Amino acid sequence: MSRALDLDRYAGHLIRRAEQVHTSLWSKFVSETVTSQQFAVLNVVRDREGSDQSTVAQLTSLDRSTAHHIVRRLSDQNYLSRTQDPADRRRTLLALTDEGRQLHAALTPAAERINDELLAVFPYEEWDKVMRVLSRLAQRRPLRTGGTA
Structure with a gap:
């Protein structure tokens, strides 16, 4: 017979809880209408103007379909062109519109502030270490299962 997991020592549960905290802070202090994923797309395009949609998906760690949906929504709202x-008609190149630049500029300080707020549960001297651990977890590739590529 199996035993119950101690959820306070179960990484997946704690990651989900941390994401809930982030989402709550995001909605309260950054935006109730622009999600952190949408901001990530704006941020990557701001940093790499003229990137194609596949590159933006990769750099934001979004699957292609989610990235496509976000890009479409942001372009419908006139934040992205x-x-x-x-040279390759299959590629869609992205750029911020003037409205997109203004939105990114308006959201960036609050996004930085909630990042600091999330890290504030750790001593400042440990912030770099915490970010390295989170980055290492984020780089973990999913396991492949039964016959899928």
């Missing part, structure tokens, strides 16, 4: 790459 989409243009076909003249």
Whole structure:
């Protein structure tokens, strides 16, 4: 017979709880209408103007379908422009519109503040170590299961 897991020592449960804390802080202090995933897309495009949609998906760790949905929504709201790459018509190149630049600029200070708020549960001297641990976890590739590639 199996025993119950101690959820306070179960990494997946704690990661989910940490995400709930982040989402709550995001909604309260950054935006109730722009999600952190949407902000991540804006941020990557701000940093790499003219990137194609697949690159943005990769850099934001979003699957292609989710990235496509977010890009479509942000372009419908006139925060992103989409243009076909003249060299490869299959690629969609992304850029921030003026409204997108203004939105990114408005949200960035609050996003930085909640990052500091999340890390504030640790002594400041440990912040770099915590970020290295989180980065290492985020780099973990999912396990492949039964016959899928």
